[in-house]
Amino acid sequence: MQLSTKHLLGIRALTREDIELILSTAEQFKDVLQRPVKKVPSLRDVTIVNLFYENSTRTRISFELAEKRLSADTINFTASGSSVSKGETLLDTVNNILSMKVDMVVMRHSASGAPHFLAQHIPAAIVNAGDGINEHPTQGLLDALSMKQALGTLEGIRVAIIGDIMHSRVAMSNIYLLKKMGAEVMVAGPPTLIPPYIQEAFGVKVVYKVREALEWCDVANVLRIQLERQSQPLFSSLREYNLAYGVSRRLLDGLKKDIFIMHPGPINRGVELDSDVADSGHSLILQQVENGVAVRMAVLYLLAGKN
Numbered sequence: 382m383q384l385s386t387k388h389l390l391g392i393r394a395l396t397r398e399d400i401e402l403i404l405s406t407a408e409q410f411k412d413v414l415q416r417p418v419k420k421v422p423s424l425r426d427v428t429i430v431n432l433f434y435e436n437s438t439r440t441r442i443s444f445e446l447a448e449k450r451l452s453a454d455t456i457n458f459t460a461s462g463s464s465v466s467k468g469e470t471l472l473d474t475v476n477n478i479l480s481m482k483v484d485m486v487v488m489r490h491s492a493s494g495a496p497h498f499l500a501q502h503i504p505a506a507i508v509n510a511g512d513g514i515n516e517h518p519t520q521g522l523l524d525a526l527s528m529k530q531a532l533g534t535l536e537g538i539r540v541a542i543i544g545d546i547m548h549s550r551v552a553m554s555n556i557y558l559l560k561k562m563g564a565e566v567m568v569a570g571p572p573t574l575i576p577p578y579i580q581e582a583f584g585v586k587v588v589y590k591v592r593e594a595l596e597w598c599d600v601a602n603v604l605r606i607q608l609e610r611q612s613q614p615l616f617s618s619l620r621e622y623n624l625a626y627g628v629s630r631r632l633l634d635g636l637k638k639d640i641f642i643m644h645p646g647p648i649n650r651g652v653e654l655d656s657d658v659a660d661s662g663h664s665l666i667l668q669q670v671e672n673g674v675a676v677r678m679a680v681l682y683l684l685a686g687k688n
Contacts (some may be wrong), residue, residue: 382464384684388506390496390497391554392554397562404679406682407676407679411672414472414671420451421451421507423452428482431457432474433457433488433510433602437511450674451682456481458478459591473498475503484506484562485506485508486499487510489512490511517555519676520673522559523675524643525555526675527665528600531600531665537565539597541569541601543653545570545606546570546579551604556585556617568586570589584626592632601641603628603642604644605645605653606652619652627651627656644670650665
C-alpha cells in the first residue's frame, strides 16, 4: 500500500486509509526501535533537509533521529545564522538546497501555508513539521498512535482538547484526525482562547469548565499556553489560568473514573498541568515522545515510496 499523497502538508489532506497505513507502519518501526540495533537501511539512498524557520527542540530532534534510524543522509538548516537573515526568500533558499539533489524537505515555519507554497513550486516531497497556527500533522499522528495503544481503538473514544485552542496547530491536526477516525472531540478553555466558529465548522463540543471536560472524556490532551503567538493579553495571569483551567491531581482524584493525560510539550508545569499529573500513572506524555520517532520514521518511509 502507498499514501494517496506525495506530501504530508496536513491531516486534512489525508484519507482514513492513509492514517491507518501510517499508524500501522509506525507500530512496525516501534518494534524496530526496541531492538539492540535500532538502525535499518530503508532510506540509505535518500537525502532529507530539515528546514526550520522557527525554534524547535523536540520535533527537530525527533525528525533527525527518525532520519538517522532509517539511514538517510540529512542536512540541518536553521534560519538564524543563514542567508535568510540577509533577506533571502524562502523559495531561493529551498532552490539552492535542492540544487544539492535533496529528495525530501521537513519544514517548520511561522507562516501558515508555507509548506503548501513550497509543494507547489518544488519537486521534492514536503513534510510539514508545523506551520503557524494551521497544522502539525506528525504531532496529530503520534497523539493518535498513543491513544490507540492506550485504549485499543480510536473509534468512539472521547477526547477533550484543553487550553489554547485559538493558537494551536496541534489542536487543529488532532481535531481533523480524530473526527476522520470516528472519535468524539470536545474543546475546553477560556472563551478568549476558543475560536467562536469551531463548534459549527468542525463539529466539536465546546465547554468552558475543565471539570466538565474531564468528566466527559477518556483522554485529555492538554495544550501549552502559547504566549508568543498572543498579540494581546487573553487572560488575567498564569496563576489565575492555573486556578481556573489547570489540570491538578485534586481535580483528577475528584473524577468517578480514570482518564489518560497527554501533552504535546514543552509543558509549562504549574500552569496548564501540575507536576504530579504530568508524572503520574495517568500520563501518556513519555509514550508520546517515544511514538514521535516511530511515526516520523513511518511518514518519511512512506513518502519516499517505500513499501
